[in-house]
Amino acid sequence: MTDTQTLLENRPPSVATLFLERVAATPDAEAYRHPVPSESGGGPDAWQSLSWAQASTRVFAIAAGLMDLGVRPEERVAIAANTSVDWILADLAVLCAGAATTTVYPSTNADETAFILADSGSRVLFAEDAGQLAKAREQRAQLPELAHVVVFDPAGATDAEGDGWVLSLSDLEKRGAAYLEQHPDTVTGAIAAVTKEQLATLIYTSGTTGRPKGVRLSHDAWSYMARAIQAIGLLDENDVQYLWLPLAHVFGKVLTAAHIAVGHITVVDGRVDKIVENLPVVRPTYMAAVPRIFEKVYNGVAARAREGGPTKYKIFLWAAGVAREYAEATQNSMRLTGVPTAPLRLRTQHAIADRLVYAKLREAFGGRLRACVSGSAALPTQIGYFFAGAGIHILEGYGLTESSAASFVNPEAYRTGTVGKAFPGLEVRIAEDGEIMLRGPSIMLGYHGLPEKTAEVLEPDGWFHTGDIGELSADGFLTITDRKKDLIKTSTGKYISPTAIEGQFKAVCPYVSNVLVIGGGRNFCTALLALDEPAILGWAAENELGDRSYADLVAGPEVRALMDDYLRRVNEGAQRWQQIREFRILPRDLDIEHGDLTPSLKLKRPAVEREFAPLIEEMYMGAVEV
Missing domain, CATH: 3.30.300.30 (ANL, C-terminal domain)
Incomplete structure (x- = not known):
């Protein structure tokens, strides 16, 4: 049996169990790093770290607090907040309590937030601040099952009703710590009772039309994804990951599961307007992003070159062309011979362009970036080749909410324009009409409360219709040609x-x-x-x-x-x-x-x-x- 097979076949039933294993293995290692904004609001942020042991103390307290509030296995607990360490700890606490997380984008309006909370039957809501609390408060009459709102920001935790409906995260943690003193084994007992088929997460598709559908993902789906990412070596324990993606989205969520399996450092800051400022401070070795970010970086670099005058802009355009030609040549060489080479003329031009342009671009990313993963939508091929030639390796991947985010990803010997190879343990086939079909542990249980919609995409034998059109190369690289309905x-x-x-x-x-x-x-x-x-x-x-x-x-x-x-x-x-x-x-x-x-x-x-x-x-x- 290969190491990959061993990892996958011996995976635990849940990420909660993986979390216990990680804490036991590396209790003092740095797990999370997060910003603490300066009190004046004008100076640079300070950064704080949590070890795995410190994180587990908080997770257990929050989990026990939820159980003290009456949350039971598979009951839903919603999170409406931007990406932060508190979001991750709250999610882990929900999983450790045996409950299921419902994710809500903080940008969702009050009406749709109420729909998601009601449709999911969420018992508790973690709200980022007073603004997120207000959405729930406005719709409280339509949310009889919502028993409590827990607010991350203590300044926003106003219990206007005076009935204990609202409490702060710190209050919940204190309540949980007291509960653990009386029932010290309650959280570990809840984790041990979790089965792999249990509901772990309910993610509502953002929906390009109509009301969103709740995608039901099991504990096993996340445990499988964590082990599969670990098995393919996409990350290792020495990596520093910069995580800013919205955790309400499945792409961000899967990164939190992989982090636990691998044990590297994750730097968490969901403020998109701080990305450019943070990169040289964080100096990540790994980062995931959506294509629009790379498009904006490319446009920004081009704009700054234009501002430098005609000569500088001409140099940039030349260097961009060299980058694309070099990337395409080396990738083709790698595919045909197994060695990434380019003609001498191109290697010479590339070396000059590297000193003039590419090195500065890599420094802007912190100077240590080993790889980026791009997903959620298609990355324009020419932009992918530009970054590849500049030494910023964008490994495009593919997956859907219904497949727990990641189904394909490019390996180290990547091919721009493709989304790489299937994850180990995932079956793939291309239907007669070109539709990509998937089957494996990461596929959803179904759409929440929508059996007819589930039957439209999920066959009785487990094959899932992705709705995307694609082609598989002889050696397993997938190219997405379009969205079937588009x-x-x-x-x-x-x-x-x-x-x-x-x-x-x-x-x-x-x-x-x-x-x-x-x-x-x-x-x-x-x-x-x-x-x-x-x-x-x-x-x-x-x-x-x-x-x-x-x-x-x-x-x-x-x-x-x-x-x-x-x-x-x-x-x-x-x-x-x-x-x-x-x-x-x-x-x-x-x-x-x-x-x-x-x-x-x-x-x-x-x-x-x-x-x-x-x-x-x-x-x-x-x-x-x-």
Whole structure:
């Protein structure tokens, strides 16, 4: 039996058991590092650490506190908060109490928060602050099962009702510590009683249409994921992981399970606006992110090069081209010969470009970054090749909420443009229509309270329909070609992958933030373009248009002409039916607040098409195929 088989087949029934094993193995090792904002609010943050033993003391106290509140096995406990150490400890406490965590994005409005709390039947809510508490308080009459709200921020834990409905996290921990004095074995007993089939987590899909569905994930799903990530060697105990992804999303959640199995340091700070500032301080060796972050970094680097003048910008464009060519050459060489080599000319150019450009980029990431994992959406291939050539290795992966986040990931010898190989212990097949199907321990139990919806995607023999179209290479690398439901068919009968065209546009245009390709039932394709405000304002300043507002710029002929040029470049490499014949620039960027993007930054196509329907109709008005 291989080491991988041993790890997987001998996995414990739950992450709670893994946590006990980790604490016993390395009690004094640093587990978590987190920021403590300065009291003045103006100075740099201080950083505090928790050892595994210290973390377990808090986890046990919170778990015992929940049990003292009456929480029983498999009952739901919700968390509505940004990524923080408190989020992780609360989640672990829920698992150690034998209960199940319901995740809620802190950006979710009061109505949908109430829907999730009611649909899940959550008994307790961990709320980040007064703002999250207010959402529950506003809907309390519709939430008869919600017995308590525990607030992380003590200043926000106001018990206005005076009935003990609200308490602070510190109060819960004190209550739990007292409970443990009376019942010292209560938490370890609860962990021992957990079975692998028990519900561990209820994650509501952010949903591009309609109400979200609750995805039921078992304790075994997380234990399997933790051991599988450990087995493939994606991380080791010497790594320093920077974790900022939303933990309400399955991508962030799986990283917490893997961390426990591997035992490395995780630096936790969910403030997205602090990423650039934190990187040189944290100096991570490993980080996971969504593609939009890498797109923003690329656009930011390009913008700073432009600000440095024509010569500096020309050097950047040359270096970017060299990076892409070098990455593609070495990856192809690795695939064909097993050795990553490039022609002498290219190696020489790459060495020069490294001194001029790439080394500075790596320093901006802290100088120690061994690998990044990208998931949740497709990474534009040309951006992936740029970072690969610059020595920032982005290992693209693939998975869904229904498969506990990670089903495929690229190995160390990665291939940009693919999502890598299947995790050990996971079965994969491609259906006749190209749909990717999965079966294994990470697949969901089903949708909460929705047996008919479950039956639509989960076969009786365990095969899960992902809804994604893909191709497997002979050696097992998966390429995602599109989302099954997002494929569009023109009125001329041609099928088009909008995400592929959108990715190409993002790769060539450093000013675009979001692209929506339209063409279903039409006789040609069009696009809505949302621009990155800082990038386009920087371009305007360089072109004597700095006195104009963003709204004036995007409505003006100069920016229209700029986008026209990039569109021509995209169309040059496309088939006739894939070419974008018309476009409109949106008056604002797309965002979560307007309902254009999900909390994981995926495009809500129907919502955007509804809001900007007049612009779409304008593009097709009186138009004919040319």
